[in-house]
Amino acid sequence: MFDAAVFGSLFLTLFVIMDPPGITPIFLALTSGRPAKVQRAMAWQAVAVAFGVITVFGLLGQQILDYLHVSIPALMIAGGLLLLLIALDLLTGKNEEPTQTKDVNVALVPLGMPLLAGPGAIVSVILAVQNAHGASAQFSVWAAIVVMHIVLWLTMRYSLLIIRVIKDGGVVLVTRLAGMMLSAIAVQQIINGITSVIRGS
Secondary structure (H helix, E strand, O other), X not given: OOOHHHHHHHHXXXXXXXXXXXXXXXXXXXXXXXXXXXXXXXXXXXXXXXXXXXXXXXXXXXXXXXXXXXXXXXXXXXXXXHHHHHHHHHHHXXXXXXXXXXXXXXXXXXXXXXXXXXXXXXXXXXXHXXXXXXXXXXXXXXXXXXXXXXXXXXXXXXXXXHHHHHHHHHHHHHHHHHHHHHHHHHHHHHHHHHHHHHHHO
């Protein structure tokens, strides 16, 4: 009932793409200034949103893209542009949102999607589900997805301890660092999408 090779392959792929250590400074930057209880809730919300999006695309991904006439490269470019806008806000210190909605919005966008459930992760899951033949392979695919999201939650949940150590000045530094990292990720994602379009034409 369990295929270790399928599980390991998808888990390692998602770990590299979703990058729990790399998401830590971005999560800290986006949640700074909130009460600890709210930050913990945002970690949970972000992972829940990512898992929901990944699950939907794992089950119906190809059908959704075909119905909307959206190609995978287009999905990658759109996700990259969204990340680039958020990165610019982090770099310029304009990442504040209206008080009534900022906690929910940050947990959903960009943390839940497209940072965690980005085009790379979505495409990997779609392909893994399509290539998983038999009950044991399917079980292993979904086990890898679940375990990966548990790792993401644990990483963000316990990264909040870092804020208590680095204080306000450190948070500003982490915010700028996160902006640089996020902008690089966004540009690379856009380049990958454009390259895919060129190769496919």
